[in-house]
Each structure stands twice: as C-alpha cells, then as structure tokens.
Amino acid sequence: MQLKNILCMGAGYVGGSTMAVIADKCPHLRIHVADINLDRIAQWNSERLPVYEPGLDDVVRRTRGRNLFFGELSPQVIAEADVIFVSVNTPTKTYGQGAGMAPDLQYWELSAREILAHATGETIVVEKSTVPVRTAEAIARILNTGNDERRFYILSNPEFLAEGTAMHDLEEPDRVLIGAEPTPEGQRAAEVLAEVYSHWVPRERILLTSVWSSELSKLVANAMLAQRVSSINAITALCENTGADVREISRAVGMDPRIGPRFLEAGVGFGGSCFRKDILNLAYLCEQFGLSQEGQYWKSVVDMNDRQISRFVRAVVESQFNTVAGKKLALLGFAFKPHTNDTRDSPAIRIATQLLAERAHLVISDPQALDNARQDLAGLEGEVAFEADPYRAVEGAHAAILITHWPEYIDLDYRKIYSVMVRPSFIFDGRSCLDHPALFELGFNVYPIGSPPLVHD
Ligand code: NAD
Ligand code: UGA
Helix, strand or coil, X not given: CCCCEEEEECCCHHHHHHHHHHHHHCCCCEEEEEECCHHHHHHHCCCCCCCCCCCHHHHHHHHECCCEEEEECCHHHHHHCCEEEECCCCCECCCCCCCCCCECCHHHXXXXXXXXXXXXXXXXXXXXXXXCCCHHHHHHHHHCCCCCCCEEEEEECCCCCCCCCHHHHHHCCCCXXXXXXXXXHHHHHHHHHHHHHCCCCCHHHEEEEEHHHHHHHXXXXXXXXXXXXXXXXXHHHHHHHHCCCHHHHHHHHHCCCCCCCCCCCCCCCCCCCCHHHHXXXXXXXXXXXXXXXXXXXXXXXXXXXXXXXXXXXXXXXXXXXXXXXXXXXXXXXXCCCCCCCCCCCCHHHHHHHHHHHCCCEEEEECCCCHHHHHHHHCCCCCCEEECCCHHHHCCCCCEEEECCCCHHHHCCCHHHHHHCCCCCCEEEECCCCCCHHHHHHHCCEEEECCCCCECCC
C-alpha cells in the first residue's frame, strides 16, 4: 500500500496532539483530523487550541494548513484515507450492564460504522483509543460484514502520552506498540504503520505484538502506574501518625533500582481521564472471565484513591474545629496535574464537592483550568468563586489548600499570603511540595500529606 492520506477520528487531547506530531515529522503525508464536535474543530482552527499542552501551539502553527487539516467528518475524508486512526472517547459506562465499571464503546462502534459506510479500497484501521481486550476483533467483525472487494486491516496502537508532557512523550516515546494479526496481511499493515513512526522513533523502540497483548498492555501500564500512586498514598496516614516523612520514604525506596524513583509522589490521589476508567475497565474484564479476586485486587487501587481524598477532606474539617460552614477556603489548583488545563476526574472536583457539602465557601484558583473548573462545579449547591490570582484568592481565607503542584505555587510569597488570611491561618499541602518548617515559622498551621502536622499551640 502506498500511504498518502491519514484520517484521525476524534480531535481530542490524543487525536489532536498525536496527529500534529505525525504531520510535523512526516511532511509527505496529508493528515485530516475530524470530529463530530464542530466547536472543537473550530477551536483547533483558531489561535486558542482546545488543549493546553506545552509546545503544542508551535507544532500546530507549523503544520496546520500545510499537511494537517482539522475539519468535520465527511464521507470524502473517510473514502480518501489509507489509514484511519480512531481516537474517540471511551468513558466509563453510566448505564445498563457494567455501569460504573465497563467502558462505553458506543463512540467506537459508531466510528466503525461510519468507516464501513464510506471507506474505499484497502484501509488500515488503527485503534488509538484505550479499549478492552478483543475490541479489535469486534470491530473487525463489523467492518468485514460487507460482501465487497474492500479490505480492512485492524491494528492496535495504544497511546502512552501523559498530559503536560505530551509533546515530549510523542516526539521521544519510550516505546510505540503495534498489535497486529499474525497473518501476512496483518503483518504488512503493521509494517505500514511502523514505517510512519520510524521517521522519528528508533526502530528498536517500535514493538510488534499480537493485537490482544497490545490492547491489554495499555490497561496494565495504566493500572500499574496508578497502583504505585495508591501504594505510596497507603503509607501516608502511617507517616502522619508515626512521625515519618513520606517524601523521605519515597526517596529511600525509589533509590532501589528494582523499584525506581518515579510515580512515588504521595498526594491527594490520582486524577485524569484515564487511570480510574482504565483500572475499572481491567477489573471488569477480570470479572467477566470469572476472576473476581483479580478484579477486586485492581479495584482496590481506585478504592484507596477515593479513601485518600476523603481522608484529606476530613483532616481539613477536623482542623477547622470541626466546622467549615460559612468559612472561606482557598483551593490552589484545580487541574488534575500541573501543566494542563484538563480537570477530568481531578481530585479537586471531589474535594470541592465534599467541602461544599460541609457548607464551606470556596475560592478556586488555577493558572489554566478555571474555565473547566466552572463547568465541573456548575449546578452544585453552595458558594463558589473563581480567581486566577492566588494572592487575591486567599484574601480573608481561613485555609489555603494546595491541590495541584503548579511550580508557581511553590514559589509564592507565603509571607504575603499569611498577611491577608484570617487567624489562625492554616495551610494544607495536598502534594507535600512546600517547605513546611518555613511555613510554620511564618505562623501557619501546616498540614502536609504524609508527615505530621505542624501546629501552633
Ligand atoms: P477526548 O474526549 O478529549 O476526545 C475524543 C473526541 O472524539 C471528542 O472530541 C469527541 O467529540 C470525538 N468523537 C466521538 N465520537 C466520534 C466520532 N464518531 N467521529 C469523530 N469524532 C468523535 O478524549 P482523549 O483524551 O483524546 O482520549 C481519547 C482516547 O485515548 C480514550 O480512549 C483515552 O482513554 C485514550 N488516551 C487518552 C490519553 C490522555 O492523556 N487524554 C492518553 C492515552 C490514551
Ligand atoms: C497517564 C499515564 O502516565 C500515561 O502513560 C497514559 O497514556 C495516560 O495516563 C492515559 O492513558 O490517559 P496522565 O493521566 O496524563 O497520564 O498523567 P500522569 O502523569 O500519569 O498522572 C496521573 C495522576 O497521578 C495525576 O493526578 C498525578 O498528579 C498523579 N500522580 C502521578 C501522583 O499523585 N503521584 C505520582 O507520583 C505521579
């Protein structure tokens, strides 16, 4: 197959960023990114992209209109495509069988049916979305129902980028995984895709596996990363009670090369659009195969995360003499991690919701995520204000609660902050990233995660 045209269905975080990098690295290819959400397409074509991702603007500016095009999903772009990436959302199902656990595959199936309706000749269909094992098989059955000359080859090519570092992760990936059928046609299709990546990824980092191993590897990778976060978080309460410091423990433990230093930062818990959803997906898959203990094992990673959030909120309320009703509390950070405007499943949403249920008055601050925060909290009962300037957010507050460790929050002038807060002043460090003795010296009562609180008499 002579590859010329690529189509990506789904102009989200993954589709938009991934295609921008392919367009940049492969100027000889023509790449269309299409979405059913036309507002999103308009944003991709504007000066303000729908995704805040360091470095993305530059790549889009270089490629858009040259060999990268954002537009609506038309029969023509499907018909012209040699390779179609499907990068649509696969959220947790909220209805019917498997509600709350299984992924909702309706967008994926609709995409497959659109492809079936309009594709011509030979088409390679690439699973970019994270999906349960054997989705490719189901998609192949849908696509191969036609009694015609057309041919579809299904590949699994999961994405491992993390938000905030997506451009680096795409430009220098640890590995690119391509799952293909063990047939000569399947292997040929995998080679076409591998050739695209080989324009900038060293060949030894492109792994060819079976389709099912590739699909399952994606779920396992996310489950194991999240499990590390829950494991270190499961130590924090013990540290707070015994006088140990979880940061010292992460360092000491992480220096063992068999364990490694990454993903051992304790905090208010993991968020983001994928960890919870993918672990629940894995747990559901185990249960479907009658492996309920294995399913429970993975589900406990999510349960630990929920517990960490409630424990944090309880510490806030208890420290405020058991009531936050009517008290102003400033939340510093709302994005699920720094360097992104994404708030999907951010711990901040659960923390804010639980504090509002306690009738606290909240002021939310974040350098990038306030638009999303407004949408997330819309409709909740209670008093919420939004303020981009952290110094104004803390004016008259009883407590400052750091949820997202944006670098600018680490460098704030905490003396100035202390001077405008109500006495006694409290600071909750939900990421254990601040200088706790220095804050205590300034007069704050300091509640870190994973080490005992520093409280003035
Ligand atoms: P997203 O919600 O940002 O984007 C998905 C887009 O698909 C939406 O804009 C939606 O309108 C569009 N869409 C839905 N049905 C469509 C259709 N039939 N045709 C065209 N467009 C359609 O989601 P995302 O964060 O980009 O994630 C996409 C997939 O990638 C998910 O399965 C996710 O698990 C996986 N993933 C995400 C990340 C991440 O960091 N966000 C990383 C790795 C993998
Ligand atoms: C994660 C994975 O890292 C990616 O490889 C994967 O492609 C992606 O999910 C996906 O499938 O969507 P992402 O969710 O963007 O990426 O961000 P991470 O850096 O993994 O952080 C996830 C959450 O864990 C954040 O809330 C972060 O604050 C938290 N975290 C991370 C910790 O609490 N401690 C740590 O040590 C690391």
